[in-house]
Amino acid sequence: MRRLGELEAAIMDVLWSASAPLTVREVLGALDRDPEPAYTTVMTVLDNLHRKDNVTRERVGRAWAYRPAQTREEFDAEAMAAVLESSTDRGATLLRFIGKISPEELARLRELMDAAEEPR
Template identity: 85%
Template sequence: MRRLGELETAIMDVLWAASAPLTVRAVLGSLSRDPEPAYTTVMTVLDNLHRKDIVTRERTGRAWAYRPALGRDEFDAEAMASVLESSADRGATLLRFIGKIGPEELARLRSLMDEASE
């Protein structure tokens, strides 16, 4: 799983915040970007996200309505796992990651690891 681009991330943020599937027009109306992207740009990005299985879609009248295939936490976990899988040296990658997180996050990670091993 590759990282999302800037517009993909903005669109996914809109979809993750929504309580129901959204049409292209609804996504476009919820984006706060200047300049506002074109309708066809948002439609293309959503179609690409669908082809990558990042969103699902269903017909709503004549339009498609989109929703995330995974919750934000699940998506982020998949992205992190993908980085580890592509690493030539997982231990070195993990060590660098741990070196970049703060003391509170490190303590939380230790606590989660302890819980997982019980």
């Protein structure tokens, strides 16, 4: 899984925050960037995200409306799994990751792991 570029990530943030599919113009209006990117730039980035299966699109009149293909959490989980898959030493990578998270996040991770191990 390839990481998102800066503008791709900003556009995905807009889409993940939306409750409905957005057109290029709506995405452009919701972006908080200075300077504001050109309409055609946002359109190209959305088209690229569609080709990479990060977003789906549907016709709304003459325009395309875009929505994320995955939730933010699904996307992040896949990115984390890809990092582990590319590691030559998964244990060392996990240990380094655990060393970088806060005590509160570590406690939450323990809770989630315990819950996952409970018989269903």
